[in-house]
Amino acid sequence: MLMYLIIFGALVSTTIAHEPFIVQFQWNYLNYTWPSEEAYLKADKDESYVEKNNIITGIKLWKDKMYLTIPRYRNGVPVTLAVTSSTPINGQTAPKLEPYPNWDMQRIGDCSAFQFVQSIEIDPKGRMWVLDTGRSTTMTFNMNTSCSPRLVILDIKNRGSVLRSYPFPIEVAHPESAFLNDIVIDHEDGGIAYIVDSDDKNPGIIVFSLQNNTSWKVSHESMKAKPDAIGFIIEQTRVTQSTPINGIALSPANTSGDRTLYYTPLSSFNIFAVPTKVLKSESLRDNIGQYIRVLGRKPSQTDGMMMSNTGILYFGLLADDAVSMWDSKNPSFVTGQRIISRDHHLMQWPTSFAFDERDQLWCITNRLHTFLDNSLNIEKPNFRAIMARVNMKSYQYFENGSSPELPTITAGVNSFSSHKELTIASLLTLLMVFIMH
Numbered sequence: 001m002l003m004y005l006i007i008f009g010a011l012v013s014t015t016i017a018h019e020p021f022i023v024q025f026q027w028n029y030l031n032y033t034w035p036s037e038e039a040y041l042k043a044d045k046d047e048s049y050v051e052k053n054n055i056i057t058g059i060k061l062w063k064d065k066m067y068l069t070i071p072r073y074r075n076g077v078p079v080t081l082a083v084t085s086s087t088p089i090n091g092q093t094a095p096k097l098e099p100y101p102n103w104d105m106q107r108i109g110d111c112s113a114f115q116f117v118q119s120i121e122i123d124p125k126g127r128m129w130v131l132d133t134g135r136s137t138t139m140t141f142n143m144n145t146s147c148s149p150r151l152v153i154l155d156i157k158n159r160g161s162v163l164r165s166y167p168f169p170i171e172v173a174h175p176e177s178a179f180l181n182d183i184v185i186d187h188e189d190g191g192i193a194y195i196v197d198s199d200d201k202n203p204g205i206i207v208f209s210l211q212n213n214t215s216w217k218v219s220h221e222s223m224k225a226k227p228d229a230i231g232f233i234i235e236q237t238r239v240t241q242s243t244p245i246n247g248i249a250l251s252p253a254n255t256s257g258d259r260t261l262y263y264t265p266l267s268s269f270n271i272f273a274v275p276t277k278v279l280k281s282e283s284l285r286d287n288i289g290q291y292i293r294v295l296g297r298k299p300s301q302t303d304g305m306m307m308s309n310t311g312i313l314y315f316g317l318l319a320d321d322a323v324s325m326w327d328s329k330n331p332s333f334v335t336g337q338r339i340i341s342r343d344h345h346l347m348q349w350p351t352s353f354a355f356d357e358r359d360q361l362w363c364i365t366n367r368l369h370t371f372l373d374n375s376l377n378i379e380k381p382n383f384r385a386i387m388a389r390v391n392m393k394s395y396q397y398f399e400n401g402s403s404p405e406l407p408t409i410t411a412g413v414n415s416f417s418s419h420k421e422l423t424i425a426s427l428l429t430l431l432m433v434f435i436m437h
């Protein structure tokens with residue numbers, strides 16, 4: 001009887017795992033916690049703040065905070081990486097966003113600050129991996145090509161201090177055409193990041209080794225835009241941009257530490273899969289075509305994707321205003337994929353996914369079609385953070401829910417030793433207290 005209940009319970013939990021998404025936050029336009037009313041008035045006047053040009057594209061969560069990215073596609077975006085509480089405070093569901101880690105790190109033209117952040121990832125130790133494309137106003141004709149595309153790692157537990165800044169070499173990410181679009185991270189091999197470069201001229205996956213502080217780019221035909229998948233319609237707005245590789249997701253590590261990377265060009269109806277060991281190995285990646293698998297066709301184009309620790313892949317379907325899933329334990333993607341939520345009003349353009357520490361799945365929907373079309377109306381809700389209880393963690397955790405051993409990342413010698421001294425000092429204090437008792 002007990003057995004029966006357990007099996008029944010397991011069946012039920014897989015079929016009801018998806019409670020509906022609930023809208024947690026909803027903004028007509030973004031505004032910020034300005035240092036002063038004068039700063040706001042000045043930014044408003046000189047157009048360093050233009051409401052309708054600020055759009056959320058990325059979300060990740062850590063403890064009780066929600067971190068959001070706001071790429072500088074056009075002018076008037078004063079903050080490109082922001083933070084706010086992950087639960088509405090005083091019922092405020094359109095909170096003003098705080099620059100993260102501070103205002104100084106948002107300065108345009110200062111290459112030690114962030115220029116253009118489309119995506120971030122946060123590891124279970126609270127280190128934020130930030131992609132900065134290095135340019136601003138990328139969707140205009142007077143694009144600012146000032147800084148190298150780079151990966152920056154911040155320590156959330158230490159007020160967002162910089163642990164690593166890695167500018168990509170020109171042959172890996174070109175300063176004039178790179179578009180660092182999305183990132184997933186792997187704790188294996190001393191820490192690896194897989195990064196999408198949606199560079200029109202040379203789209204690919206950038207592999208970054210944390211341990212060796214090196215990077216390389218892997219390209220393949222399957223990462224390019226497919227001409228037959230370029231146009232689609234959302235709410236009577238036609239999207240006509242051709243976009244190469246865009247969404248990526250990483251599987252959880254299997255018992256031998258191997259993973260699979262999934263990717264899809266935005267202009268495509270297919271999801272592709274490749275073992276990460278191929279991306280990591282110089283000899284294997286020369287013949288990458290041999291190792292790439294086409295999972296199969298989906299009904300629409302996809303922007304963001306993400307996988308859970310149990311191997312469930314979540315992905316948006318843009319022309320359908322929907323989020324779909326596929327359990328990677330099911331060998332057939334074509335028959336196994338399943339729409340879990342569709343809403344022609346609340347789910348226009350699912351762009352980014354995240355899991356929080358309460359095993360909930362979050363998604364940002366941002367109605368990007370209206371932004372692209374210059375028809376974004378700030379009198380109406382445009383960006384939503386929606387959330388569903390799924391009882392899963394992110395791909396960064398093992399299937400049993402435990403966190404893998406993560407590589408340590410140390411900042412410059414000075415801040416490391418001062419941190420260490422502090423720890424030893426506090427240990428000594430504790431010991432003293434203990435002895436005195």
Ligand SMILES: *[C@@H]1O[C@H](CO)[C@@H](O)[C@H](O)[C@H]1NC(C)=O
Nearest residue numbers: 031032033034037040051096
């Ligand atoms: C943005 O926030 C500032 C400062 O809190 C406020 O004065 C201003 O009216 C807000 N602007 C808009 C357009 O909401």
Ligand SMILES: *[C@@H]1O[C@H](CO)[C@@H](O)[C@H](O)[C@H]1NC(C)=O
Nearest residue numbers: 075108109136137142144146
């Ligand atoms: C381009 O960069 C310069 C500083 O290098 C800055 O003054 C200017 O405002 C930037 N332009 C735009 C449109 O962001």
Ligand SMILES: *[C@@H]1O[C@H](CO)[C@@H](O)[C@H](O)[C@H]1NC(C)=O
Nearest residue numbers: 164165166167168212213214
């Ligand atoms: C990693 O490489 C970058 C670029 O070459 C360099 O600026 C940085 O200091 C290096 N960091 C470490 C920890 O070696």
Ligand SMILES: *[C@@H]1O[C@H](CO)[C@@H](O)[C@H](O)[C@H]1NC(C)=O
Nearest residue numbers: 189190192209210211212280
């Ligand atoms: C880092 O460098 C070592 C020594 O050259 C090499 O054995 C290792 O494979 C490299 N790691 C990665 C992830 O490339």
Ligand SMILES: *[C@@H]1O[C@H](CO)[C@@H](O)[C@H](O)[C@H]1NC(C)=O
Nearest residue numbers: 253254255398399400401402
């Ligand atoms: C969870 O799974 C990982 C990877 O298979 C394993 O190393 C770890 O020991 C497991 N932890 C527990 C608590 O079972």
Ligand SMILES: *[C@@H]1O[C@H](CO)[C@@H](O)[C@H](O)[C@H]1NC(C)=O
Nearest residue numbers: 254255256257258259260275
């Ligand atoms: C882990 O995945 C790799 C690559 O997909 C595969 O070759 C290997 O057999 C798997 N190992 C286990 C123990 O499942």
